[in-house]
Amino acid sequence: MRGKLYICPTPIGNLEDITYRTIRTLKEVDLIACEDTRRTGRLLKHFEIDNDLISYHEHNEKMRTEEIIGKLKMNQDIALVSDAGMPGLSDPGEILIKAVVNEGVEVIPLPGPSAAIPALVASGFATGRFVFEGFLPRKGQERKDRLASIKLDERTTIIYESPYRTQDTIADLADIMADREIALIREISKIHEEKIYGTAAEIKEKIFDREIKGEIVIVISGNQSLSEKEKLTDLSILEHLELLIENGYTKKKAIKEVSKIRGLPKSEVYKEAIAIDARPEFRDGN
Numbered sequence: 001m002r003g004k005l006y007i008c009p010t011p012i013g014n015l016e017d018i019t020y021r022t023i024r025t026l027k028e029v030d031l032i033a034c035e036d037t038r039r040t041g042r043l044l045k046h047f048e049i050d051n052d053l054i055s056y057h058e059h060n061e062k063m064r065t066e067e068i069i070g071k072l073k074m075n076q077d078i079a080l081v082s083d084a085g086m087p088g089l090s091d092p093g094e095i096l097i098k099a100v101v102n103e104g105v106e107v108i109p110l111p112g113p114s115a116a117i118p119a120l121v122a123s124g125f126a127t128g129r130f131v132f133e134g135f136l137p138r139k140g141q142e143r144k145d146r147l148a149s150i151k152l153d154e155r156t157t158i159i160y161e162s163p164y165r166t167q168d169t170i171a172d173l174a175d176i177m178a179d180r181e182i183a184l185i186r187e188i189s190k191i192h193e194e195k196i197y198g199t200a201a202e203i204k205e206k207i208f209d210r211e212i213k214g215e216i217v218i219v220i221s222g223n224q225s226l227s228e229k230e231k232l233t234d235l236s237i238l239e240h241l242e243l244l245i246e247n248g249y250t251k252k253k254a255i256k257e258v259s260k261i262r263g264l265p266k267s268e269v270y271k272e273a274i275a276i277d278a279r280p281e282f283r284d285g286n
Contacts, residue, residue, distance in 0.1 A: 001075045002073055002075060003076040005068075005107050005108065006110060007086070007087050009113050010081050012188060014189040017189060025079055028077070029079040030076040031051070031054060033054050033056035033081070034055065035083045036083055040053060041053060054068075068096060069099060085114050085115060086113070090135060090160050115215060115217050118189070120219055122219075123185070126156050129222070130156040131156070132159075133158065133159045136169065138165070147176055148248030148249050153222060153223060156220065158218075161216045163212040163214060171204055173204075174204040178200055178201040179201065181198070181220075184196040185219065186216055192213075236272075237264075237269060238272045240262075251273060
């Protein structure tokens, strides 16, 4: 017999958002693995839950993963929680969950609080197709590539951001997609919950002299002009490459992306890319 790993989301601001099922599970499991034992201890005390805790966070997750798998193999049921929200979703847990699945141990995810989906729904943007990007890279070419990809994406995009970097991220969005509709949603489910709507350029102006506090979700509407006028598969391979490079991709990254989208070998796309080297405006791409 083997135990089960229960993925238990916890409130992100309002204690009333915890589910009866999560409370029951936290009472019944043999052990609770949590990001911060002190913070989770206060949550358990509030709901009169008396159970054993062990820490599981980014600094010890590799060591703890082996320990937890060992306990699961000894038929212990274990709950995984983070400080707030859904474990494994921009929070510790991804490494453990993957390892547990690979060991053939059952993973049971419980529904519950998360900032991403409420923010998406509150944005008013299309919900039929969306992508969750988590936290953007902080700097460098990787950040530029990610932003360029978001600009071209037809789907609604959800990102998390630190309050200390929100001004910079909004400024970057305003620089590359000034007219794109976005929603900046702050402190979901908390007393000071706030929603700011407008184009990237408008929101940059609205918040430029403000001190941003709390948990931030930025929802970016999909590229409607691309949907209506620039269907990528209607472009030639060369036009597709040029479009990506014009929107911030390096040539190498553009070749990889075109190959992925069109299902073509990179070598075939590379042959088309050779023509770009002869164009002065693209000559410095790499």
